[in-house]
Amino acid sequence: MNVPFLDLKTPHLKLEKELVAVFRDCLRNASFIGGKYVTDFEEEFGKFCETKYCIGVNSGTDALRFALMAAGVGPGDEVVTVPNTFIATTEAISQAGASIAFVDIDERTFNLNPNKLEGYLKRRYAKSAMPLAPKPKAVIPVHLYGQPADMDSILEIAGRYGLVVIEDSCQAHGAEYFSKKENKWKKTGSMGLAAAFSFYPGKNLGACGEGGAVTTNDEGIANKIRMIRDHGQAKKYYHDMEGYNGRLDAIQAGLLKVKLRSLPEWNEKRRQNASHYTKLFSSGPLSGNVVTPPYVPEWARPVYHLYIARVSRREKLQKYLQDSNVGTGLHYPVPVHLQKAYAGKGYKEGDFPITEKVSSEILSLPMFPELTGEQTEYVVKSIKDFYRKNPES
Numbered sequence: 069m070n071v072p073f074l075d076l077k078t079p080h081l082k083l084e085k086e087l088v089a090v091f092r093d094c095l096r097n098a099s100f101i102g103g104k105y106v107t108d109f110e111e112e113f114g115k116f117c118e119t120k121y122c123i124g125v126n127s128g129t130d131a132l133r134f135a136l137m138a139a140g141v142g143p144g145d146e147v148v149t150v151p152n153t154f155i156a157t158t159e160a161i162s163q164a165g166a167s168i169a170f171v172d173i174d175e176r177t178f179n180l181n182p183n184k185l186e187g188y189l190k191r192r193y194a195k196s197a198m199p200l201a202p203k204p205k206a207v208i209p210v211h212l213y214g215q216p217a218d219m220d221s222i223l224e225i226a227g228r229y230g231l232v233v234i235e236d237s238c239q240a241h242g243a244e245y246f247s248k249k250e251n252k253w254k255k256t257g258s259m260g261l262a263a264a265f266s267f268y269p270g271k272n273l274g275a276c277g278e279g280g281a282v283t284t285n286d287e288g289i290a291n292k293i294r295m296i297r298d299h300g301q302a303k304k305y306y307h308d309m310e311g312y313n314g315r316l317d318a319i320q321a322g323l324l325k326v327k328l329r330s331l332p333e334w335n336e337k338r339r340q341n342a343s344h345y346t347k348l349f350s351s352g353p354l355s356g357n358v359v360t361p362p363y364v365p366e367w368a369r370p371v372y373h374l375y376i377a378r379v380s381r382r383e384k385l386q387k388y389l390q391d392s393n394v395g396t397g398l399h400y401p402v403p404v405h406l407q408k409a410y411a412g413k414g415y416k417e418g419d420f421p422i423t424e425k426v427s428s429e430i431l432s433l434p435m436f437p438e439l440t441g442e443q444t445e446y447v448v449k450s451i452k453d454f455y456r457k458n459p460e461s
Contacts, residue, residue: 071434071443073395078438090322105322117257119283121290124316125297128238128266131280132160135262138292139232141166145205150180151405152423153210157236167202172420176363180209182221189229206232211240211256214373219259220249235263241272242335244369257283272373273331275320337437338372348448358455375435388454394447397432
């Protein structure tokens, strides 16, 4: 059996007629930038995320950078986030002109640990602590792999220290968090001052190219981002500020609008596939021994952008799976603080031990809506076969 890591072809073939109709309409009307496709998608994705406003932009990185800028984050400010993320999270901080500060993750959820955040801010605000250093201004919780971060705790801590919260929801389209404070389920992207989404093709909701969006309930933030994405224009040729060319193309917006209708179904299929994986791993030989399935807190409804398991002897297992025609991935093998791009920042191995430990053990298994039960069973069987044939010495 062949089990690819990702299948981007099948959903597009199923929607081919509708997707081609979008392109044909844009071609015939020459509506390539802005227009009805963009505004319609913004309205529908905002409703999906349960927010008042949605602003389409060129990428998830732009979405996060523009959200920070609109929130007033810039030079002299510090933004706190996690080192267990894709580098786009920290690029957005640096490119907004702010400084990066890291706190370690929760070992079970792989997301920002609120206790670590509180501890960092206590040390940071001690009277003798770095009086000339940039001032903490914002915190970015990353809903990594489609798993919500503990937002009640993060928002409460941020509120006490006067920090803005910008959600990195680039992997969490439709994920939900149960807020005990509000006694209801809330969509990721609806809880912070603003949130960033990516529509990179492999995401749960992916464009056929680049794309992103910011969601917010703050009208002022929404208006600023609309200007920032379009050269700072309040109206055509009237520039209130310097901005960027960061607009969402009309064709991509139209394609995303078509695909958004299928997103709830796709997310549910991902959840079913994840449940099947976890059930298979928790039964039979080797269960709970060398493979640890994703942990799901009672307050989370993840959407499994990725299905991440912790495994022993990862490199050998990955090679065995490759030879067994099972695709896998590593998200992410090198934590951001140890990347060459940040070699001059003074970070070293051991600074964030949980992130470093997890990054050496995680393995991304095949996950997409069209994944079949037979395929998940073959993946798990192959993993168990590896450990049976290669017992610990």
